[in-house]
Amino acid sequence: MENQATENRPEGRGTRPRGRLVIAAVAGCAVLGTVLMLLPAQRTVTRAPAPAPGAQALTAVTAGVPAALPDLAALIGEREGHLRRHPGDAESWAVLGTAYVEQGRRTADTTFYAKADDSLRRSLKVRGGAQALGGLAALANARRDFRTARTWGEAARKLEPRRWTTYPALIDAYTGLGDYKAAGRALERLTELRSGPAVRARAAGVYRDRGWREDAAAQLADAAAGARAPAERAAYLERAGQLAWERGDLEYALRHFQEAVRIDPDQRAAQAGQGRVLAALGRTTEALNAYRTALAKQPLPQYALELGELYEELGLGQAARVQYDLLRTTVERAAAGGVDEELVLGQFEADHGDPASAVRRLRAEWLRQPGIAVADALGWALHRAGRAREGLRYARIATDKAHGGGVRSALYAYHLGMIERELGQHAPARRHLQEALRINPGFSASRVRAAREALAALGDVPDEGVPVMDAKGVTPRPYR
Numbered sequence: 442m443e444n445q446a447t448e449n450r451p452e453g454r455g456t457r458p459r460g461r462l463v464i465a466a467v468a469g470c471a472v473l474g475t476v477l478m479l480l481p482a483q484r485t486v487t488r489a490p491a492p493a494p495g496a497q498a499l500t501a502v503t504a505g506v507p508a509a510l511p512d513l514a515a516l517i518g519e520r521e522g523h524l525r526r527h528p529g530d531a532e533s534w535a536v537l538g539t540a541y542v543e544q545g546r547r548t549a550d551t552t553f554y555a556k557a558d559d560s561l562r563r564s565l566k567v568r569g570g571a572q573a574l575g576g577l578a579a580l581a582n583a584r585r586d587f588r589t590a591r592t593w594g595e596a597a598r599k600l601e602p603r604r605w606t607t608y609p610a611l612i613d614a615y616t617g618l619g620d621y622k623a624a625g626r627a628l629e630r631l632t633e634l635r636s637g638p639a640v641r642a643r644a645a646g647v648y649r650d651r652g653w654r655e656d657a658a659a660q661l662a663d664a665a666a667g668a669r670a671p672a673e674r675a676a677y678l679e680r681a682g683q684l685a686w687e688r689g690d691l692e693y694a695l696r697h698f699q700e701a702v703r704i705d706p707d708q709r710a711a712q713a714g715q716g717r718v719l720a721a722l723g724r725t726t727e728a729l730n731a732y733r734t735a736l737a738k739q740p741l742p743q744y745a746l747e748l749g750e751l752y753e754e755l756g757l758g759q760a761a762r763v764q765y766d767l768l769r770t771t772v773e774r775a776a777a778g779g780v781d782e783e784l785v786l787g788q789f790e791a792d793h794g795d796p797a798s799a800v801r802r803l804r805a806e807w808l809r810q811p812g813i814a815v816a817d818a819l820g821w822a823l824h825r826a827g828r829a830r831e832g833l834r835y836a837r838i839a840t841d842k843a844h845g846g847g848v849r850s851a852l853y854a855y856h857l858g859m860i861e862r863e864l865g866q867h868a869p870a871r872r873h874l875q876e877a878l879r880i881n882p883g884f885s886a887s888r889v890r891a892a893r894e895a896l897a898a899l900g901d902v903p904d905e906g907v908p909v910m911d912a913k914g915v916t917p918r919p920y921r
Contacts (some may be wrong), residue, residue, distance in 0.1 A: 443543065474712045486505065495519040496668060498571030502539050505606040506639045506668075507676035510707045513544050521672040534564035539576040546583045549771075551778020554580060558779075571601035578610035587810045588619030602876035605635040609643050619812040621650060621847075638664040642677050649684060650813075652847035658684055675705035682714050687850065689881035694718050709739035713747070720751050734763045742768045742775070749793070754886050765793060781809075788818050796825035813839045813848060821856045829863040836860050840873075851877045855892055862895055871899045 455610035457902040498516035501508035508516075520537040524530060540559030545553030557580050564573035574597035581590035591614040597607040606843030608631035615624035628647045645660035662877055682697030695718045701711035716731035732748040735741075749764030768789055774784040783806045790799035799822035806815050817839035837859040840850075858873030874892045882889065 444452070498540065499536065501670060502536060502543060503606075503672065505609055505641065506670075506673045508540075508543060508773075509545075509672040509705060510544070512672070513540055513547070516540050517544065529567055531564045531568035531570060534560050534567065535570065535572040535576055535741070538564060538573070539579060540584055542576065542580045547709075547739070549741050549775075551775055551780050552564070553778065554584060554778050556891045571597040571604045571607060574600065575604070575607045575610055578607070578614065582610055582613040582617070583780050585617065585784070585810070586779075587614045587812075590614035590619065603634060604641075605631060608634070609639070612643055612647065616646075616650060616809050617812050619810070619816075624650070624841070624906075638667040638669075638673065638677065642680065643854060645680065645684075650686075650848055652842065652849050654684065654688055654849065671704045672708075675701040675708045675711065678704070679708055679711040679714060682711060682718075686718060687881060688715065689851070689879075689883060691718050691721055691883055695722075709735045713741075714745050716744075716751075717747065719806060720754075720886070725751070725755060726870075730809060736767075740767070740771050742782050742789075745771060746785060746789050750885075750887070765789065781806075784815055784818055791818065791822040791825045796822055796827075800826050812815060812852075817850070817853045817856055820860065824860045829860050831834055833857075833860050849880055851881035852888070854880060855884070855888055858892070859895065862899065867899050874899075 489491045493770065495515040495518075497514065498508040498512035501512070502516065511901035517537065517540050520533050520540065524533055524537065527533070538557045541553045541557035545551060545557065557576070561573050561576045561580065564570065564576075576594050578590045578594035580599060581587070581593060581713075590610060591629065594607055594611040596615055597604065598611065599641070607625050611627045612624045612631070615621070624647055628644060631643060641660040641664040645657040645664065648654075648657035648660060658681065661677055663685065665674050665677040665681060668677055678697045678701040682694045682701065685691075685694035685697060695715065698711040698714040698718065702715070712731050713910040716728045716735065719725070719728035719731060728751060729748070732744060732751065736744045736748065743763045744790035745768040749761040749768065752758075752761035752764060753773060768785070772786045775782045782803050787799045787803040789805065790796065800819070802824050803815060803819040807819050816835045820832040820835030823829070823835065834851070839848075839853045841855055854873045858870045858877060859871060861867075873875060874896050877884070877892055878889065
């Protein structure tokens, strides 16, 4: 190249310096090219700016996955401002309503549910659509009004059968009503339409209800690994922790709960989960702190009940009564916001209050939404009220796979065993109490102690002749 340049350049003063400049420029370019080759990230990678918090929440809300609370607040503020200028935007009303539902669910502030109801109905009034109907189904599920959720969800499905975000709400509604076959069909349709972390997490819930713990755990592990946002991943880790707790793997459950809180400090369910596990491990001071933190930011009656029972275990009766008063207050406040917390109140009354009141409340709840959690609670309340034979029917429904009760719950098995013991059915009582301790030997300090005392009183298992009973309590023949 240099020879060619020399042959073509004109003679005269200044020629040589210009040639040197050209050579220097070419050399400089070569050096610069070498430097850039050594720094490819600086040359080729252009990082897209992170989406605004409102945009992150919008993606989560429209995809039916958990969103971070600060992002939700940003989205709500943005949509409220937009709708003041454009009140005829039906889609934005639906998005705002669905965001309110998520905000209410995460904070236990039921005032958001009233706002959600208003926004979603405005969306329907402006134009209607499956998005608003699906939002109303999610709202009804959050309020534990599963019949209404089923109505809205089926209307959304009829309008747009291929809209995948409708099916998770239907799964929740069918599960709450004890219709596990319908929940399974909804999951099948969901998996035909969509894949990904949110769908895997929904599949895990259905598998857990069927007693397929290993499959449920695998689905949650995949969901957490594939989650795109921290709040979403934390939610799936919390569910994995709950599953581990239910099978008695305390250290594994604790790690999941702790990681969920580390990723998303607003993950209050994981903080309550930490309290549950730490109490079982005997780390009571840490357990109390975890429960208090969860209750301060998400005042759910379930957390107050668990904390009150922990105080009772520690002999702190006055502190327990404070939590039980808080439980009643939060249930009343929830009812004013249209949220049904009769299940938790019935559970409390059965063990710590008025069992007859528990029976009345839970019987009415059973008529509204006959899921297995209600069956278990009603069976136990009847037992506590001195009506063990009637209670046995509901306790068996909660643990009978033929009726959808595939959940392997230490509490359900314990309740069934204690009712059977009361009725003199010693062999099945022994079997179910042992099962409760196998499923989760730390599910409740007081109940574990009662189960062991009952087993000691029952004595050894006979080698032959253990009766087998169906869901109605009929003994067709001895087991051989």
